[in-house]
Every structure is written in C-alpha cells, then in structure tokens.
Amino acid sequence: MKTVALIFAGGMGKRMTSSSCPKQFMVIKGKPVIVHTLEKFAKSPFVDAIVVVCLSNYVGYLKNIIEEYRVNKVLSVIEGGRTGQESIFNGLSEIRRLAEGNPIVLIHDGVRPFISNETISENVKCAKKNGNAITVAQAIETIAVMEEGQTISEVYExxxxxxxKAPQTFYLQDILxxxxxxxxEGxxxxxxxSSLMFKYGKKLFTVKCSGANIKITTPEDFYFARALFDMEEDKQLKKL
Structure with missing residues (x-):
C-alpha cells in the first residue's frame, strides 16, 4: 500500500453537551458521522487503505458499524491512548506493523466528514512533491492574541x-x-x-481547502453540518 488514511475517532465530545454518545457516532442523514467520513476515503482512488483509532470501549461498536455500512479499505480498528497525540502514535505504529516500505499517511479527524476527493488528491500530490501537506483554509476574520482574558496584545495581518485543518499528510517514517x-522529551x-513537525524544525507545505471542511465539535457545528449535507444533496440532484 502506498497511501493510508489514519482516521482519529477517539474524542469524547465534551463540547457536544446535548449528545448522549461520542460526537463521531451521532447520526446525520441516516448515518453516523464517522461513516460519512470513512466513506469519503474509501471511495477515493488516492487512498489504498484505512486505519481507525477509536475509544477503547467503542472499538467493537465501530467494527460493527463499518460492517453494517460495508465500508471497504478499513484494515484495522485499534484503541486510542490517553491523549490525542498518543492515539495518533498508536495508529502510526499500527500502520508500521501492517505496511511495507514508507507509505504516505493522511491523518484526519473522524468528525470532519466534508473532506473532498480533490483535497485528498492534492494532499497526496503535495506530499509526494514536498514531503508533507497540511490542509488549510484562508482566515476570513481577524486573528488576535488575547492576554489575561481581557486585552488584545497582537493583531495579525x-x-x-x-x-x-485536516488531513495532515506525511511520509510514515518522518511523522513517526x-x-x-x-x-x-516528555x-x-x-x-x-503539524505542530510537532513545526516544533522540530520541519518545513511545512500547504494545501488549501474550502471553509466547508469543518470539524463537528459543538451543537452549532452539528446543525451547520446538516445544512451542508442538504447542500451536497441539492448539488447531486441538479446533476441528474
């Protein structure tokens, strides 16, 4: 395999206060959010395989969901760690166990279902050319630094x-x-x-995506996601 999608589905969704289950398993348009995300990578010709990192007590549940919705390309569903960083490392280690050579790894959030095939392909192309690819969206509002919760100390252009955003794409050996x-270093x-790569002096290259590539973390995001799914359905109907 030359490209592997590493999907992080380990969050508890503490900001999704109205939900009784982790946000990645909330249902939108008849499917759990994680299924919508996995299907995007499963359908992409630029992805050979998928590894998913999941909450330990939801691993079996997620495996059943993947089977129910017949999501292909998923090679492994493994337990996450105590932190997001540790969970990603677990996933990278699993890819190291499964893959030969030095595949390209697209690290993506399970609660970011509006990833386009174009963004996936541009990540792979950029990583092949430059060694990595960080998906970004142009800032459309002013970004400022706030100190002590009251005053603004710096305003950026x-x-x-x-x-x-995500995916963030690297060669396996580099990110490991x-x-x-x-x-x-503790x-x-x-x-x-991308923060780790930057910390250790790695030059990072960007791939731009649309603002629709949102991460569903709050109740407001959930309602916005439903509207985005409606927009996707309208586009498909217009093509018929």
Whole structure:
C-alpha cells in the first residue's frame, strides 16, 4: 500500500453537551458521522487503505458499524491512548506493523466528514512533491492574541493567516520519528501532528481547502453540518 488514511475517532465530545454518545457516532442523514467520513476515503482512488483509532470501549461498536455500512479499505480498528497525540502514535505504529516500505499517511479527524476527493488528491500530490501537506483554509476574520482574558496584545495581518485543518499528510517514517522524539522529551499532548513537525524544525507545505471542511465539535457545528449535507444533496440532484 502506498497511501493510508489514519482516521482519529477517539474524542469524547465534551463540547457536544446535548449528545448522549461520542460526537463521531451521532447520526446525520441516516448515518453516523464517522461513516460519512470513512466513506469519503474509501471511495477515493488516492487512498489504498484505512486505519481507525477509536475509544477503547467503542472499538467493537465501530467494527460493527463499518460492517453494517460495508465500508471497504478499513484494515484495522485499534484503541486510542490517553491523549490525542498518543492515539495518533498508536495508529502510526499500527500502520508500521501492517505496511511495507514508507507509505504516505493522511491523518484526519473522524468528525470532519466534508473532506473532498480533490483535497485528498492534492494532499497526496503535495506530499509526494514536498514531503508533507497540511490542509488549510484562508482566515476570513481577524486573528488576535488575547492576554489575561481581557486585552488584545497582537493583531495579525489576515491575508497571511490560515486555519490548519485536516488531513495532515506525511511520509510514515518522518511523522513517526517526530512522535518518538516528542515522547523522549516528555511531550504528550501536542495539539496536532503539524505542530510537532513545526516544533522540530520541519518545513511545512500547504494545501488549501474550502471553509466547508469543518470539524463537528459543538451543537452549532452539528446543525451547520446538516445544512451542508442538504447542500451536497441539492448539488447531486441538479446533476441528474
């Protein structure tokens, strides 16, 4: 396999206060969010295989869902760790166990179902050319630094600012080495893999995506996601 999607489905969804289950298993348009996400990668010709990192007590449940919805390309569903960083490392280690050589790995959030095949393909192309690819969206509002919860200490030029999203794409060997280095230095809760790569002096290359590539983390996101699914259905109907 030359490209593997590593899907992180380990969050508890603490900000989704109205939900009785983890956000990745909430149902939108008749399917759990995680299924919508997995299907995007399963259908992409640029992805050879999928590995999913999941909450330990939901591994069996997720395997059943994958079978029920007949999502192909999923090679393994494994338990996550205590933090997001540890969970991603577990997934990378599983890919190391399963794959020969040095595949490209697209690290993606299970609750980010609006990833397009174009963004997936551009990530793979960019990684092949430059060694990595970080999906970003152009900032459309002013970004400022706030101190002590009251005052603004710095305002950035909006045209130079982007929002880091997903997938974040690397060669397996490169991202594994950075994760191992972080562990050796006692770093266990990095925000994401691009932050680790940047910390250790790696030059990062970007792929732009639309603002629709949202991460569903709050009740407001859930309602916005339903509207985006309606928009996708309208586009498909217009093509018929």
């Amino acid at each position: 909006r045209s130079k600012c982007v929002l880091a 080495e950075v994760h191992k280095q972080a562990q050796e 770093i266990t809760d990095a925000v994401d893999s």
